[in-house]
Amino acid sequence: MTERKDTIFAEPQDIKKFEFDQKVVEVFPDMIKRSVPGYTTIIQGIAEIAQRFVQPNSTIYDLGCSLGAASLAIRQTVDRSDCKIIAIDNSPAMIERCQMIQSSYNFAMPIEVMEADINELEMSSASMVILNFTLQFLPRGHRQELVDRIYDALLPGGCLVLSEKITLQHKALDEHIIDLHHDFKKQNGYSDMEIAQKRAALENVLLPDTREKHYKRFANAGFSEYDSWFQQYNFASFIAVK
Numbered sequence: 001m002t003e004r005k006d007t008i009f010a011e012p013q014d015i016k017k018f019e020f021d022q023k024v025v026e027v028f029p030d031m032i033k034r035s036v037p038g039y040t041t042i043i044q045g046i047a048e049i050a051q052r053f054v055q056p057n058s059t060i061y062d063l064g065c066s067l068g069a070a071s072l073a074i075r076q077t078v079d080r081s082d083c084k085i086i087a088i089d090n091s092p093a094m095i096e097r098c099q100m101i102q103s104s105y106n107f108a109m110p111i112e113v114m115e116a117d118i119n120e121l122e123m124s125s126a127s128m129v130i131l132n133f134t135l136q137f138l139p140r141g142h143r144q145e146l147v148d149r150i151y152d153a154l155l156p157g158g159c160l161v162l163s164e165k166i167t168l169q170h171k172a173l174d175e176h177i178i179d180l181h182h183d184f185k186k187q188n189g190y191s192d193m194e195i196a197q198k199r200a201a202l203e204n205v206l207l208p209d210t211r212e213k214h215y216k217r218f219a220n221a222g223f224s225e226y227d228s229w230f231q232q233y234n235f236a237s238f239i240a241v242k
């Protein structure tokens with residue numbers, strides 16, 4: 001499939017809150033690569049982490065899978081038919097496209113693509129759970145409960161990979177880092193207007209936490225081993241092991 005360029009915020013518009021609708025689905029691969037520093041590296045890293053952490057006869061959960069980039073990378077890398085991936089998203093448009101993409105590949109590892117709310121999903125026998133830039137879209141009050149349920153669903157030695165846009169604790173430094181992210185977007189061809197309009201659309205939709213808050217949630221859930229394995233500007237990925 002040819003990749004369509006993201007021009008969603010290119011023209012001046014009344015700003016509505018950001019949604020994962022059909023318009024976003026059409027440009028999503030381009031949007032995420034031009035907006036999230038390290039996205040491709042993180043996807044590749046998740047596949048490498050899977051090679052190390054996936055256990056026999058276990059399940060891998062990709063929560064907020066969008067088009068299933070992380071799932072696809074794992075299926076490409078981990079050649080096992082005794083495990084399965086469950087990929088979940090609550091956007092019908094994302095799930096329809098994800099289904100189409102995943103079914104066009106024939107790997108040993110089976111995948112179930114489901115439209116569902118990750119807050120209501122029952123999970124068990126998990127060797128790996130992926131939240132790749134998803135937790136940031138949940139109301140803050142729902143986040144601890146989800147991390148608790150992930151901990152409970154993990155097998156001993158299983159891991160959670162959590163990637164997030166983060167806020168830095170020190171305000172002045174946080175502002176510099178946000179500017180560096182905006183410079184990254186400019187270098188990738190977004191105009192100042194596109195950056196400003198998308199920022200307004202994401203207000204109260206994408207709610208970043210600090211690294212310290214994420215670490216507290218891991219600890220509260222019962223994880224004793226966690227750290228970051230990737231960061232570029234205010235985009236970080238963490239691993240927590242049960």
Ligand SMILES: Nc1ncnc2c1ncn2[C@@H]1O[C@H](C[S@+](CC[C@H]([NH3+])C(=O)[O-])CC(=O)[O-])[C@@H](O)[C@H]1O
Binds near residue numbers: 032094117131132
């Ligand atoms: N409650 C929810 N239940 C299920 N899905 C949800 C929920 N809330 C939001 N989503 C879904 O979480 C996804 C976040 S994008 C993930 C990228 C992907 N992980 C990737 O590796 O390419 C990140 C981004 O675009 O910055 C969207 O598809 C939402 O529909």
Ligand SMILES: O=C(O)C(=O)Cc1ccccc1
Binds near residue numbers: 031165198202206
């Ligand atoms: O574009 C941004 O500023 C982001 O923070 C990342 C992003 C990427 C794709 C959809 C929503 C947010």
